[in-house]
Amino acid sequence: MASTILPLELVDRCIGSPIWVLMKNEREFTGTLMGFDDYVNMVLKDVKEFAVTPEGITETDLGETLLNGNNIAMLVPGGKGPKA
Amino acid sequence: MSSASPQPEEAAAPAGSPSEFLKNIVGKRVKVRIGSGVDYHGLLTCLDGYMNVALEETEEWANGRKTAEYGDCFLRGNNVLYISALEEL
Numbered sequence: 001m002a003s004t005i006l007p008l009e010l011v012d013r014c015i016g017s018p019i020w021v022l023m024k025n026e027r028e029f030t031g032t033l034m035g036f037d038d039y040v041n042m043v044l045k046d047v048k049e050f051a052v053t054p055e056g057i058t059e060t061d062l063g064e065t066l067l068n069g070n071n072i073a074m075l076v077p078g079g080k081g082p083k084a
Numbered sequence: 085m086s087s088a089s090p091q092p093e094e095a096a097a098p099a100g101s102p103s104e105f106l107k108n109i110v111g112k113r114v115k116v117r118i119g120s121g122v123d124y125h126g127l128l129t130c131l132d133g134y135m136n137v138a139l140e141e142t143e144e145w146a147n148g149r150k151t152a153e154y155g156d157c158f159l160r161g162n163n164v165l166y167i168s169a170l171e172e173l
Contacts, residue, residue, distance in 0.1 A: 027165075035101035043105045047168070051121075062115070065168040066105050068135060071119070 011036060011075060019044070020079025023071045026052040030081040031065070040069040050082050057082055105173075106131060113170040114139070118163040122146045125170065126157060135161030 014033050021029040021042065031044035047062040098104070109128055116124045116137055123146075126139030137159040144152040 035098055035104070037102045041102045043102055062166075063169040063171070064105065064109075064173055065166050066102055066109075066135075067166045068164050070162075071165060 008040075010077065011040070014075075014077040018078055018080070020076040020081050021067065021072055022074040022076070024073045025071065027071075028052065028082055029065075029067060030079065031062075034064070037069075040072055042067045042069065042072070048081060052082060059083070108173045109167065109169055112173065115168045115170055116159055117165045117168070118159065119165050120163075122151075124157060124159060126154075128167075129156075131167075132161070135164045135167070137161065137164065137167065 011033075015035060017033060018030065019033045019042075021031075021044070023029075028050040029044060029047055030050075031047035034043040034045050036042045043064065043066055045064045047065045049060040049062055051058045051060075110130060112128055114126065114128045116126075116139070118124070122144060124139060124142050124144055126142035129138040129140050131137045139157040139159070140155065142154040142157040143150050144154070
């Protein structure tokens, strides 16, 4: 039987690496994961924010950012974002 | 930090975690984006575990345009999408 890994353990392994965060709405973030808490609020650095609209994807650069976990839907370790 | 009460201070919070970030960012210039996509750029006076935020010298930016300026501004934490540093921490 394959060894099991808990979801938060997977996120913890990702600290220091790039991560792709997808929100519940049409918005995504990529950046280096600096840390997170029990509510999966996330601290990211070298962040790109992507707003996915019918016209296209708008990209914004942000500095060190605290992302509110309330709206986070999915995390992709090592993910490069919607434009990769 | 969602609808539950804030956690008590941990003895050794891991560096890079949200509580550490919040300690380091007070007094810096930040961009706070709320759920509607409207941004508030200002000097972060204080904040709490609910992500309620108090800003000074605030500019409100909507659709890439400055729409308002406020001397003091209080943002209720449930609306906050992210808090981003506009300067090096």
